[in-house]
Amino acid sequence: MPGMQVDPPAGGPGQSACCHSLVRTLRDPLTLLLGRSSALDKLFADDDLKAMLPKMDNATEESMGDLSNPMVMRTYYSRLLPWKAMFLWLNQSYVPTRQFTHREFAFTLQNEAYLRYQSFAGADELKQEVLRLNPSRFEIGPMYSGRPKDRKALMKAAFRPMTRELVFDIDMTDYDSVRTCCKDKKMCSRCWKFITVAVKVLDEILRSDFGFRHILWVYSGRRGIHAWISDPAALQMTDEQRSAIVRYIDIVKGYTTMEKRMALHRPLHPTVERAYETCLRSAFANVVLKDQDCWKTDPHQWEQVLGLIPDKENVAELLKKFPASSTAPSIDRFKDLRKAHTRATPKQVERHDQAVQDLQIQYMYPRIDTEVSRKLNHLLKAPFCIHPGTGKVCVPILASQIDSFDPDTVPTVGKLLLELEELSRRGDTAADWGKTSLRPYVELFERHAEAVAKEKAREVKAAKAMSMEF
Numbered sequence: 001m002p003g004m005q006v007d008p009p010a011g012g013p014g015q016s017a018c019c020h021s022l023v024r025t026l027r028d029p030l031t032l033l034l035g036r037s038s039a040l041d042k043l044f045a046d047d048d049l050k051a052m053l054p055k056m057d058n059a060t061e062e063s064m065g066d067l068s069n070p071m072v073m074r075t076y077y078s079r080l081l082p083w084k085a086m087f088l089w090l091n092q093s094y095v096p097t098r099q100f101t102h103r104e105f106a107f108t109l110q111n112e113a114y115l116r117y118q119s120f121a122g123a124d125e126l127k128q129e130v131l132r133l134n135p136s137r138f139e140i141g142p143m144y145s146g147r148p149k150d151r152k153a154l155m156k157a158a159f160r161p162m163t164r165e166l167v168f169d170i171d172m173t174d175y176d177s178v179r180t181c182c183k184d185k186k187m188c189s190r191c192w193k194f195i196t197v198a199v200k201v202l203d204e205i206l207r208s209d210f211g212f213r214h215i216l217w218v219y220s221g222r223r224g225i226h227a228w229i230s231d232p233a234a235l236q237m238t239d240e241q242r243s244a245i246v247r248y249i250d251i252v253k254g255y256t257t258m259e260k261r262m263a264l265h266r267p268l269h270p271t272v273e274r275a276y277e278t279c280l281r282s283a284f285a286n287v288v289l290k291d292q293d294c295w296k297t298d299p300h301q302w303e304q305v306l307g308l309i310p311d312k313e314n315v316a317e318l319l320k321k322f323p324a325s326s327t328a329p330s331i332d333r334f335k336d337l338r339k340a341h342t343r344a345t346p347k348q349v350e351r352h353d354q355a356v357q358d359l360q361i362q363y364m365y366p367r368i369d370t371e372v373s374r375k376l377n378h379l380l381k382a383p384f385c386i387h388p389g390t391g392k393v394c395v396p397i398l399a400s401q402i403d404s405f406d407p408d409t410v411p412t413v414g415k416l417l418l419e420l421e422e423l424s425r426r427g428d429t430a431a432d433w434g435k436t437s438l439r440p441y442v443e444l445f446e447r448h449a450e451a452v453a454k455e456k457a458r459e460v461k462a463a464k465a466m467s468m469e470f
């Protein structure tokens, strides 16, 4: 979390019209902090924004994506980020409601200062303020009982979080103990498969067990993924209800290092059984045994796995056949591991089979960052932000297309700005996301936001009909 806490600008973003921006600047204590020049005010005029691009003699994806140049993010925000769809998705209606006007936004500025409790009257005002502050990224929080920017004028009891999307965060960090291809901040299409499997299983749980329909998955820009659930029932959930859902899902809590066995009750919970049969069993074979070849590549994992098997006599035999120095592929070891109960009683066979099934589930079941989901007032990075480390756009994806999603092909801000530059050279100086490789992601987002708004309208209509009856 960025360190320095800064109070919101005095008066906050008031009237959104451009002519007020100079007045706002004069009374704004952040002006000095941001080192803003009056020349920037000119950028607020819409006509100038359309043609805005960082000036480069020799534009390349790299130079256009140089995040130390403030014009890079400013151009991205002014011409590419889909503000209207963002507004509709959060507001759930075409007319501004408290879902948007009372919603907290938090900005991480270029100097890492962190600006909380920002709120806006609509999409245009949010966009203007983002252009003015030019944050490196911004986060979205809950809808409060009062407008976040007015919170100091409100009684404490009158300012509390009311609703927000139910969110989940899956991060590669939680797979560091099992993936063998990359370490630390690195990630590739091979270890991404762990995330792919987690998305499929979690999406199925959310739809089948909880009945959620409006789930947006958003790539976090480096090595993780977020889920935002916008169903009315999800928005209304209390902290306790969110925690209960987390407990239902987070069965691998404390077992991710593979040091101790996650001993599941039998018969398996129907959710775990379904995940195992439809996805985890085959994913374990493909990812752990074949692709990552975990036990050959990382002998320590092989020893850990043998430690999870109850019959020590059989474990000793397996270790003799496949010692730490063995070059035998994991798939061969697993064949032996599965039938390592030949001289056992039926009860021992059952226990052994269960231990083998448990370890497959332990490897592949979704590993979620539980703190993100538990609290109504948790802030989470907005879709379509740029990851400051990779320059990649945090693009939305459908769980049904997760198999074909390749994080390496996600557009970077440099690539998108270069596309705008090329369009501009051909005379099209007003192009927006629609003519760039961001287009399929924005269209997906728009469709999602429209479906969310439709559902909300249905709900409002049904509530009205109910109240007429009484």
Ligand SMILES: [Zn+2]
Binding pocket: 179, 181, 182, 186, 187, 188, 189, 190, 191, 192
């Ligand atoms: Zn990798």
